[in-house]
Amino acid sequence: xxxxxxxxxxxxxxxxxxxxxxxxxxxxxxxxxxxxxxxxxxxxxxxxxxxxxxxxxxxxxxxxxxxxxxxxxxxxxxxxxxxxxxxxxxxxxxxxxxxxxxxxxxxxxxxxxxxxxxxxxxxxxxxxxxxxxxxxxxxxxxxxxxx
Amino acid sequence: xxxxxxxxxxxxxxxxxxxxxxxxxxxxxxxxxxxxxxxxxxxxxxxxxxxxxxxxxxxxxxxxxxxxxxxxxxxxxxxxxxxxxxxxxxxxxxxxxxxxxxxxxxxxxxxxxxxxxxxxxxxxxxxxxxxxxxxxxxxxxxxxxxxxxxxxxxxxxxxxxxxxxxxxxxxxxxxxxxxxxxxxxxxxxxxxxxxxxxxxxxxxxxxxxxxxxxxxxxxxxxxxxxxxxxxxxxxxxxxxxxxxxxxxxxxxxxxxxxxxxxxxxxxxxxxxxxxxxxxxxxxxxxxxxxxxxxxxxxxxxxxxxxxxxxxxxxxxxxxxxxxxxxxxxxxxxxxxxxxxxxxxxxxxxxxxxxxxxxxxxxxxxxxxxxxxxxxxxxxxxxxxxxxxxxxxxxxxxxxxxxxxxxxxxxxxxxxxxxxxxxxxxxxxxxxxxxxxxxxxxxxxxxxxxxxxxxxxx
Numbered sequence: 001x002x003x004x005x006x007x008x009x010x011x012x013x014x015x016x017x018x019x020x021x022x023x024x025x026x027x028x029x030x031x032x033x034x035x036x037x038x039x040x041x042x043x044x045x046x047x048x049x050x051x052x053x054x055x056x057x058x059x060x061x062x063x064x065x066x067x068x069x070x071x072x073x074x075x076x077x078x079x080x081x082x083x084x085x086x087x088x089x090x091x092x093x094x095x096x097x098x099x100x101x102x103x104x105x106x107x108x109x110x111x112x113x114x115x116x117x118x119x120x121x122x123x124x125x126x127x128x129x130x131x132x133x134x135x136x137x138x139x140x141x142x143x144x145x146x147x
Numbered sequence: 148x149x150x151x152x153x154x155x156x157x158x159x160x161x162x163x164x165x166x167x168x169x170x171x172x173x174x175x176x177x178x179x180x181x182x183x184x185x186x187x188x189x190x191x192x193x194x195x196x197x198x199x200x201x202x203x204x205x206x207x208x209x210x211x212x213x214x215x216x217x218x219x220x221x222x223x224x225x226x227x228x229x230x231x232x233x234x235x236x237x238x239x240x241x242x243x244x245x246x247x248x249x250x251x252x253x254x255x256x257x258x259x260x261x262x263x264x265x266x267x268x269x270x271x272x273x274x275x276x277x278x279x280x281x282x283x284x285x286x287x288x289x290x291x292x293x294x295x296x297x298x299x300x301x302x303x304x305x306x307x308x309x310x311x312x313x314x315x316x317x318x319x320x321x322x323x324x325x326x327x328x329x330x331x332x333x334x335x336x337x338x339x340x341x342x343x344x345x346x347x348x349x350x351x352x353x354x355x356x357x358x359x360x361x362x363x364x365x366x367x368x369x370x371x372x373x374x375x376x377x378x379x380x381x382x383x384x385x386x387x388x389x390x391x392x393x394x395x396x397x398x399x400x401x402x403x404x405x406x407x408x409x410x411x412x413x414x415x416x417x418x419x420x421x422x423x424x425x426x427x428x429x430x431x432x433x434x435x436x437x438x439x440x441x442x443x444x445x446x447x448x449x450x451x452x453x454x455x456x457x458x459x460x461x462x463x464x465x466x467x468x469x470x471x472x473x474x475x476x477x478x479x480x481x482x483x484x485x486x487x488x489x490x491x492x493x494x495x496x497x498x499x500x501x502x503x504x505x506x507x508x509x510x511x512x513x514x515x516x517x518x519x520x521x522x523x524x525x526x527x528x529x530x531x532x533x534x535x536x537x538x539x540x541x542x543x544x545x546x547x548x549x550x551x552x553x554x555x556x557x558x559x560x561x562x563x564x565x566x567x568x569x570x571x572x573x574x575x576x577x578x579x580x581x582x583x584x585x586x587x588x589x590x591x592x593x594x595x596x597x598x599x600x601x602x603x604x
Contacts, residue, residue: 027439028437028438030436030438032236033442058487060236060488060491063444092236094487094488
């Protein structure tokens with residue numbers, strides 16, 4: 001951002017190039033708190049104005065932290081591979097609103113066809129496994145062992 | 148063992164030892180072997196509970212209160228720092244869950260017996276006096292209004308406001324206010340130091356003059372001690388959590404809290420204020436919050452576990468009467484209105500009242516030797532006034548239980564109770580040497596707070 005000096009114009013940003021990604025919190029958060037991954041250059045004021053002006057979401061408080069990406073993995077040349085750093089913002093909604101991260105992969109109800117197909121497939125796999133294992137009366141002894 | 152063996156043989160019908168009497172049930176006088184108990188140093192739950200029991204016995208057996216406090220706060224671990232004056236949203240709900248407090252809106256009905264002799268003596272000669280605004284009858288003293296109201300129906304106005312010298316006190320208040328804000332020539336306040344510039348000295352002056360003039364009526368105030376900018380600390384455990392990082396990872400630990408508070412003024416008295424409701428009363432529900440306290444946000448630090456009421460244990464004024472809190476510039480009304488968080492203004496007053504009063508009353512109880520294994524046998528009552536110079540909010544707290552740890556809270560039906568009002572302005576503006584829109588209700592609340600005393604006095 002350009003440096004602000006006294007008497008200068010207020011900084012106005014139109015059509016910002018920032019993106020905010022709403023994520024599922026790793027640890028349970030209170031009902032009014034939404035967790036975002038934001039660009040490293042965004043400030044708390046930026047996040048508040050972004051949500052209020054563009055999405056009309058009332059924001060009561062914003063807290064941010066920077067998550068350091070680890071540098072421990074090694075590639076095939078034994079060079080360290082860094083996971084990128086990112087900024088996490090915890091936004092508390094105003095006016096008593098709450099937010100619960102939705103379940104993006106709900107269990108779909110299976111119809112009769114898929115259920116019967118799944119049963120058939122499970123039974124076939126069981127039979128194949130039985131054939132592979134051999135006679136249970138031999139107690140795990142291989143079948144080439146004998147007289 | 149020999150007796151047991153002999154009894155078994157006897158039961159099977161064979162007599163081996165002729166000297167043992169059949170059916171001899173008495174065990175030997177002293178046990179032959181030491182009792183079988185869990186180890187002390189093993190890495191097991193039984194050993195942990197045995198260590199805890201030994202620690203509890205050590206604290207119970209401590210000779211003096213100082214020794215008890217020293218042992219109670221001996222082990223230092225990271226703990227949450229609870230700030231009574233905080234900008235966190237909805238902090239009063241969280242604080243109520245940490246301290247097991249029920250919030251009751253409005254002030255408790257004052258004992259009619261303490262007030263009706265005053266009102267009976269002074270109301271009759273002052274039937275012709277200009278009636279005081281009885282606006283606070285419904286909120287503050289329904290007990291007072293009922294008892295004199297039933298007896299003296301021809302004086303409904305004076306029956307609700309039994310204080311004759313209110314005009315004098317009003318002039319004292321206006322004098323203090325004008326002196327600080329109008330007459331005295333002060334330079335402009337430094338950045339973010341507005342509260343120390345005018346409202347701080349005004350509050351000090353107001354409280355000291357009111358306490359001095361009311362000590363005639365209230366002998367407790369004459370024997371009290373007024374502290375300027377004292378320190379109040381309390382340390383306690385509540386609930387359990389699993390340690391996340393570090394060499395102690397995976398262990399179950401109590402959640403530790405510490406309050407370090409600096410009220411603007413404090414009045415400590417040698418005798419305790421009377422209880423408002425009986426010890427086991429249930430006036431509401433405590434909010435239950437499943438999340439970790441760090442989501443409030445609340446942060447952990449490790450430092451001295453201090454329990455302090457404002458004076459050391461040997462001080463005769465060991466009970467609390469009233470605290471006066473001044474809100475800092477960060478929590479001004481205008482800031483909240485600019486951020487469009489109007490509902491958080493009252494939350495600030497409430498969280499300050501609840502946290503500060505819990506810390507003060509609990510520290511007073513610890514000074515008397517109670518702690519979470521030895522719960523209080525009588526309720527501890529204190530009062531507080533939270534203000535930002537213009538708006539005043541009044542709180543009264545009754546501590547019924549100190550047992551907030553995970554084991555002691557299981558069978559504990561008691562809850563602490565906090566009565567509190569919303570913030571009311573004392574005046575509207577100060578212009579040209581006049582105080583416009585003075586609110587007598589606030590002054591009356593303040594006077595009643597200062598006049599509160601045990602029934603014997």
